[in-house]
Amino acid sequence: MTLLRKTFLPPISDLLAFEAAARHASISRAAQELHLTQSAVSRQIRQLERQLGMALFHRVRQRIVLTDAGRVYAADVRVALQQLSASTQQAMAFSHAGGLLNLAVLPTLGTRWLVPRLPRFLALHPQATVNLAARTEPFDFAGTPFDAAIHFGAPSWPGAVCRFLMREEVVPVASPAFRAAHDIATAHDLTRVALLQQSTRPTQWSEWFEQAGVATTVALRGARCEHFSMLAQAAVSGLGAALLPRFLIEQELAAGSLVQLAPQALASAGAYHLVYPEARAHTPLVVALRDWLVRECAAGA
Incomplete structure (x- = not known):
């Protein structure tokens, strides 16, 4: 040697x-x-x-x-x-008994949903350290520091275990001032206003209008935002109507800075999953995070 x-x-x-x-x-x-x-x-x-x-x-x-x-x-x-x-x-990190976990997470989910709940996980595992990094696309775990990732889409990730966490539904929202200025009362009224688009889900408005029974040719028109956090802020700022996951805008809906514009909600085709390499399937901190996330998602369902 x-x-x-x-x-x-x-x-x-x-x-x-x-x-x-x-x-x-x-x-x-x-x-x-x-x-x-x-x-x-x-x-x-x-x-x-x-x-x-x-x-x-x-x-x-x-x-x-x-x-x-x-x-x-x-x-x-x-x-x-x-x-x-x-x-x-x-x-x-192993100088502390709790160990270290590197987690890749979708940016808005991490900021608006995971981080506010993370103190509850750390209360159960006070010696653990959880590092977060933003990733929006699947990647090869080999050659990265990540132990796990939270992914939205189909439960398909080569060489990894996918554990279902939760589904989502998106609802049309805007600022109260935007709704009043454009006199929005029905789903059809949304065909004549600016529709904010989510770059990674370009057909979402088309699917929502189809489900609502509204025929339109303007569903793809409007400014595009890459992340849901940008889309939410654009809607709060009065730039247009947006389709957003209800669970990511709970605070804005409660505070009144966003209002739901129509009762129809669209269930997304994909779902959120915790994904981890098969080699990490029995790592204690990964198992602990998996079980905790499943409980958190079930409690919020």
Whole structure:
């Protein structure tokens, strides 16, 4: 094992210098990031090239360009360094009995639903640390620090376990001033006002109008917002009518900053799931989070 370490594992400092130079395509910018001199970064890269027995960069005048082998090696080194960083954080977290859990979550769900409830989970597991990061699309858990993710859509995620949490229904809402200004009283009245769109669900208004029995050609017209939080704020600000999940705008409805414009609600085709790699299926903190989320969602159903 000692021979393997000496032969195949370069110094971390050399790998950091190489990865930064590859990412920036610049020795000087890598040096700035690492708080080193340019000559020190160049020396570390030369050491690495000597150890590997090949060039990692083409040097063209004042520029550096990755060789084919350098490009492949840079991608592998980047993943390895990220994994090493995540593993180090996790090891440090285990100094506390509760452990560490890295959770990917949809931005608005995380902000408006999960975070306000998270103190209840931490009260049950006071030594645990839960890190949150926003992700909107499925990803490969390999090479990421994530232990689990909360996903909306079909229960399909290759190599992972999907546990159903809850469904949602969306309702048409706007600010009270917008409703009064446009004299909105029925579903049909919405065909003549600005319809705020959710970028990732472009057919939602069409489906809602169809369910409401209203024929219209304007369902796709209107400003688009990427996240539900943006859509909610746009509606509160009087920019138009929006279709929003009722459970994400409970505070606005209770406070009166948003009002429901018609009684018809549209049940979304997808659902929320907790997703985790099969290798994490029996990890105590993942199991604890899964069971707690199932209870929370059932209580709010």
